Amino acid sequence: MSPSKTPNMSDSSSPWFITYTKLRFFNRIRRFLQHKASIKRSATCDRLDKTPRIVVDMDREVKPRVEDEMERESSSEDGWMVLQRSVKKLHFGSWEEKEMAAKEIKRLARDDIKMRKSLAELGVVPELVAMVGSEVVAHRSLAVQSLIELANGNYKNKALMVEAGIISKLPENVNVLDESTRHEFAQLIMSISSLANSQFPLTSPKILSFVHGVLESNSGTVTKELCLGTLYNLSTMLDNAGALVTNGVVQTLLSMSSIKETSEKALATLGNLVVTLMGKKALENNPMVPESLIETMTWEDKPKCQELSAYILMILAHQSATQRQKMAKAGIVPVLLEVALLSSPLAQKRALKLLQWFKDERQAKIGPHSGPQTGRMLIGSPVNQREADAGKKMMKKMVKESLYKNMQTITRRAAGDSPKLKALVISSSSKSLPY
Structure with missing residues (x-):
């Protein structure tokens, strides 16, 4: 009589292996439920050992709390059965x-x-x-x-x-999804993006492509804010800046920062990127900078956006004469004066810092030609002297025009504001301004 053939348990497609896998799964669930049930029984016994409180009502029958414990235990067991x-x-x-x-x-x-x-x-x-x-x-x-x-x-x-x-399950084309599905995917990805400070590679092209597609689509504001939250979480890690900049996130964020509903989160993300070398270069070379950021600083009803815009401009202007020159041509000085007088304390502090840089730079340019000349300084030719005088006149004219425009704006607002602000405007002059 030939010996019986032993089934091949290593073959994953054999019926023996499938049956064995199912048995292991059900045994795992049974042990899990038995463990939970034993914990609950021990807790119930401890509660029943104590003297039960009796709730007495003259119009109703006496009902101990033990019955409530049994009902809760029964509903809990039903929940585990559903699970x-x-x-x-x-x-x-x-x-x-x-x-x-x-x-x-x-x-x-x-x-x-x-x-x-x-x-x-x-x-x-x-x-x-x-x-x-x-x-x-x-x-x-x-x-x-x-x-x-x-x-x-x-x-x-x-x-x-x-x-x-x-991440590999994310849809490649967001335009084929309806609004509710986009919102659900955006909510899930934003929740997962909190793992950015871990070892998981969350800056994969799949995530960035999905987020970029939603931000460029006609999705609702809430859905776009979820995607901006994802980018913010990713930007908190400096190592992710390269991947974000390479995938064109800076341009998208600048576009979102021009919309009041989404500006705050977009500017916060740009604030994380601008402290990196790649992020700063991308902002410096973008044609929307600094005009869009200066425009954001004029939003009186968005003090947080003013603070973030001033912060980004501070980083760009620091030790960069080229960027300061671009900002001056874009008309940043009157805006900074306005923010320094009427915005939040943090925005005022940042605006005053920027104004100090512009003041120091202006004094450095016209300093050698103002006041008595020292023996160490070379006397220039008449042509250079005339150019210096013309430059001084032009600078004085620009400062007067900026101050006059700023005073007009403050006066116009003071017409409907508090008496304290009116008194400030009436008593202010070019000499009383900080710069």
Whole structure:
């Protein structure tokens, strides 16, 4: 009699291997549920050992709190039964069953913080990430919504999503998506981008392409703000500046900074990039700079935007005569005077610093030709002297025009403002201004 043939357990396609895998999965769930049930039973016994409080009502029957404990225990057991069925359907069910399971997982993760960790331990994250790649819009949307709930406040779950390949599941063309789907993807990516300070490579072209596509599309303001939040999280790491600049993020951020609804987050991201060498060069070479930033400083109803714009201009103007010359030609001096008088304390401080640089630079240019000449200084030719005098006259004329324009603006505002501001305008003169 020939010996029986031993089944090949190493073959992943054999029925023996599939059965063995299912048994291991169900044993894992059973042990998990038994552990949770034992913890709950011990906690219930501790509570029942104490003397129960009796609530007495003359018109109703006496009802101890023990019954409430039993009802809560029963509902908790029902919840774990729902969890068991949902996880089973998500792993081994049909697409319809997977859809129902995703709905239950979304509800469980939203209602219970501890459940998010338990669901991740049962391996639902890779299955949901796989559903994101489905061609059926309903399945994909449910999977994204469930992942959003699982990622809420849970660092480990976000890391599991990245390891499962969620970035590769991002749609390549955002224009084929409806607004709600764009918003869901943007919300998920913004939540995952908080891992920027970890070892995960989140500046992949997939993420940047998706974010850039949403910002350039006709998506709503809320969706665009989520994408700007993603870029801000990525820009907090200086090592990510190169990838962001290379993918054309600076131009997009400057365009978003010109819109009041999205300006603050865009300027905050530019503030992170301008302190890097590549980010500063990209801003210096952009044709929108410095005009767009100077325009933002005139927004009286957006003090935070004024502060951020002044900060970026400070970085650009520091030790760069070329940038200061561009700013002067763009008319930054009267704007700085206005901000220094009427904006928030931080914006005033930054505006005064910039004005000091322009004042020092002007004095350095006209200093050798003003006042008595020393023996060490060379007397120039009459032609050079005439040029110096003409330059002094032109500079005085520019300063007077700037101050006059600024005083007109302040006077116009003072017509409807407080008496304190009116008194400031009436008593102000060119001599009382800081510069």
